[in-house]
Amino acid sequence: MLGAAAERHRSGRASQALVPTMGALHSGHAALVDAARGANDVVVVSIFVNPLQFGEAADLQRYPRTLEADLDLLASAGADIVFAPAVQEVYPDGEPLVRISAGRLGETLEGASRPGHFDGALTVVAKLLHYALPALPADFRAYFGQKDAQQLALVRRMVADLDFPVEIVGVPIVRDADGLALSSRNRFLSPAEREAALVLSRSLHYLKGQADRHEPLDLNGALAMIGSVPLVELDYLEVVDPASLAPLAFNCQDTPFTGEALALAAARVGPVRLIDNVRLGAGQGPGAEPR
Ligand SMILES: Nc1ncnc2c1ncn2[C@@H]1O[C@H](COP(=O)(O)OP(=O)(O)OP(=O)(O)O)[C@@H](O)[C@H]1O
Numbered sequence: 206m207l208g209a210a211a212e213r214h215r216s217g218r219a220s221q222a223l224v225p226t227m228g229a230l231h232s233g234h235a236a237l238v239d240a241a242r243g244a245n246d247v248v249v250v251s252i253f254v255n256p257l258q259f260g261e262a263a264d265l266q267r268y269p270r271t272l273e274a275d276l277d278l279l280a281s282a283g284a285d286i287v288f289a290p291a292v293q294e295v296y297p298d299g300e301p302l303v304r305i306s307a308g309r310l311g312e313t314l315e316g317a318s319r320p321g322h323f324d325g326a327l328t329v330v331a332k333l334l335h336y337a338l339p340a341l342p343a344d345f346r347a348y349f350g351q352k353d354a355q356q357l358a359l360v361r362r363m364v365a366d367l368d369f370p371v372e373i374v375g376v377p378i379v380r381d382a383d384g385l386a387l388s389s390r391n392r393f394l395s396p397a398e399r400e401a402a403l404v405l406s407r408s409l410h411y412l413k414g415q416a417d418r419h420e421p422l423d424l425n426g427a428l429a430m431i432g433s434v435p436l437v438e439l440d441y442l443e444v445v446d447p448a449s450l451a452p453l454a455f456n457c458q459d460t461p462f463t464g465e466a467l468a469l470a471a472a473r474v475g476p477v478r479l480i481d482n483v484r485l486g487a488g489q490g491p492g493a494e495p496r
């Protein structure tokens with residue numbers, strides 16, 4: 206460590222980043238660590254499969270756990286500290302009586318299909334932020350993927366509404382070459398299911414093309430694309446305001462698309478629930494777009 210960074214460490218003003226994950230790491234997680242590595246002196250990565258945010262017991266039980274491979278990936282990605290606590294360390298008295306409420310924003314979209322999910326996710330994010338908070342929090346950042354767009358919006362609201370001393374950084378979605386958003390649960394897809402799952406990114410790409418050309422968004426056409434793939438059971442496809450996640454009906458049907466929006470989709474494909482999204486209009490990040 207040289208020069209300015211060493212001085213920041215000496216004076217206790219080193220910047221610190223937290224990258225919360227549930228393990229089974231892939232290149233999407235590596236992109237979060239890269240972003241954190243590029244802007245902070247110390248990078249902490251947590252690996253914790255949080256029982257509080259799971260609905261179905263089977264989903265929690267079969268969630269992939271690959272700690273050895275995760276540690277290798279994190280060493281290559283340049284993480285400084287890996288925090289992989291046992292459930293008893295995080296919840297020594299069992300499930301907490303008091304938890305963070307995600308409020309109305311936690312009841313739509315993912316929250317409608319996974320009741321309580323965001324209360325559980327925000328509660329553990331709050332705890333992880335407390336664990337990783339530096340003694341002198343001059344520069345404390347936490348990194349989240351834009352793939353979980355509703356989670357990112359809710360974490361931003363939590364730190365704003367509850368005055369957490371941390372900057373939240375959103376990282377663009379990392380996709381496979383064919384457009385599928387990387388996800389730890391993708392490993393449970395059969396080859397046929399994985400091929401079928403591509404309709405999610407394709408339908409979002411279809412909408413993005415219309416938004417780029419300022420045409421009306423053909424939501425019905427996108428729904429029909431998804432409906433034509435028998436292995437894909439659509440949960441929702443919605444166009445919403447990126448910050449409030451409120452539905453943006455005026456942008457659909459016959460009105461040429463203007464402004465900014467987020468198109469979000471979720472579907473069950475075989476044993477897996479998949480989510481994906483794309484920014485429509487101005488202000489898009491540099492990340493890979495669905496195709
Ligand atoms: N493809 C991706 N691109 C960018 N960020 C991602 C991607 N996949 C996951 N992330 C982010 O990594 C962080 C940890 O996510 P998590 O460990 O749940 O991985 P995951 O692949 O989303 O797993 P799953 O969806 O199967 O639970 C979250 O902030 C999430 O948004």
Ligand SMILES: CC(C)(CO)[C@@H](O)C(=O)[O-]
Nearest residue numbers: 225226227255326329353
């Ligand atoms: C943020 C998180 C690590 C909290 O458990 C989880 O929801 C995730 O992996 O997105």
Ligand code: BAL
Nearest residue numbers: 227258259322326353
């Ligand atoms: N990244 C999503 C976490 C979950 O599905 O519980």
